[in-house]
């Protein structure tokens with residue numbers, strides 16, 4: 802099943818998505834797009850959004866041990882002494898999706914002194930937080946986050962993974978095979 806999701810913090814309200822949609826599926830509310838039931842998930846708006854504020858979400862379709870894949874895994878980045886807002890927004894979207902598919906929302910935290918943020922994530926509704934805290938190694942660069950991500954996705958086998966490092970473009974994976982690394 803696929804759907805288009807809006808990352809509201811990234812949206813500038815330019816209206817480009819509304820202009821390009823061939824199906825009249827983009828309504829306008831509070832200066833932000835709102836997709837309606839006419840959406841065919843063609844992806845045209847995603848391609849044309851200058852802010853990369855729209856993402857296409859797809860749950861994994863596999864007949865192989867489908868029941869073992871459970872949970873929506875989100876990378877929660879700590880930046881400038883706080884949880885990065887894009888990560889929090891992804892968690893918000895994950896919670897919306899979780900209401901539909903009844904999967905738990907999981908998060909990975911990597912860095913130095915990040916342990917306390919786990920409680921904040923729990924406060925936002927994350928069921929389980931995997932903390933990789935190493936006070937001796939500040940920062941959360943790729944060499945640290947990839948092994949942590951690989952470890953969690955390999956042992957926990959989530960059905961869906963979201964990853965938004967440094968609030969840049971939002972790569973996403975269609976399903977998350979155990980051991981796979983985002984990027």
Ligand code: SF4
Nearest residue numbers: 812813815816818850
């Ligand atoms: S094209 Fe992107 S930035 Fe512009 S209104 Fe649509 S979602 Fe927002």
Ligand code: SF4
Nearest residue numbers: 822840841843844846
């Ligand atoms: S995915 Fe296609 S149909 Fe859906 S809102 Fe975007 S452009 Fe319109």
